Amino acid sequence: MPAEPIILLKRLxxxxxxxxxxxxxxxxxxxxxLN
Structure with a gap:
């Protein structure tokens, strides 16, 4: 699992x-x- 999305998520x-x-x-x- 690459760490890139996690780093981007923390930055976001x-x-x-x-x-x-x-x-x-x-x-x-x-x-x-609900609909």
Whole structure:
């Protein structure tokens, strides 16, 4: 398993915008499951 995606993910998690995107994706997926 390459370490590249993990490093990129940790770098993404430092970005405030990434938290908003992850939150939006989580809400969208939950909304999709309910329909």
């Amino acid at each position: 998690l430092r970005e405030p915008l990434a938290h908003f995107i992850i939150l939006a994706l989580a809400i969208f997926s939950v909304y999709g499951l």
